[in-house]
Amino acid sequence: xxxxxxxxxxxxxxxxxxxxxxxxxxxxxxxxxxxxxxxxxxxxxxxxxxxxxxxxxxxxxxxxxxxxxxxxxxxxxxxxxxxxxxxxxxxxxxxxxxxxxxxxxxxxxxxxxxxxxxxxxxxxxxxxxxxxxxxxxxxxxxxxxxxxxxx
Numbered sequence: 329x330x331x332x333x334x335x336x337x338x339x340x341x342x343x344x345x346x347x348x349x350x351x352x353x354x355x356x357x358x359x360x361x362x363x364x365x366x367x368x369x370x371x372x373x374x375x376x377x378x379x380x381x382x383x384x385x386x387x388x389x390x391x392x393x394x395x396x397x398x399x400x401x402x403x404x405x406x407x408x409x410x411x412x413x414x415x416x417x418x419x420x421x422x423x424x425x426x427x428x429x430x431x432x433x434x435x436x437x438x439x440x441x442x443x444x445x446x447x448x449x450x451x452x453x454x455x456x457x458x459x460x461x462x463x464x465x466x467x468x469x470x471x472x473x474x475x476x477x478x479x
Contacts, residue, residue, distance in 0.1 A: 330345070415468060
């Protein structure tokens with residue numbers, strides 16, 4: 329495995345693991361690599377600082393992180409919080425339709441119902457059928473608690 333620092337067109341820097349340099353190139357060419365923060369598919373390798381060992385006459389110690397950089401776990405946590413906040417804001421203008429999601433999305437796609445922003449539940453089979461029919465749907469990145477299950 330190899331880790332690359334990547335940078336999207338929006339300036340976000342993140343790291344990703346690949347089986348090899350060739351795997352990176354194949355996935356990038358196939359459009360399978362996108363920024364986890366903004367979703368931008370224009371991703372390139374960012375400049376990386378190599379981890380060079382200390383000279384033999386010096387004691388080895390931990391390599392300090394550059395000033396201002398958060399530990400990787402904190403960066404991931406912050407990114408997930410940003411994703412959750414963006415999704416919550418988007419859902420403010422979306423209607424919960426529960427298990428009727430697949431039927432409503434299909435009806436809107438066919439023009440049988442007015443188009444609206446909706447979210448709800450669908451089985452994997454229903455989601456696959458919608459995708460095969462060309463209905464523009466996408467899974468939510470952060471799980472949503474149905475209104476009837478909230479305290």
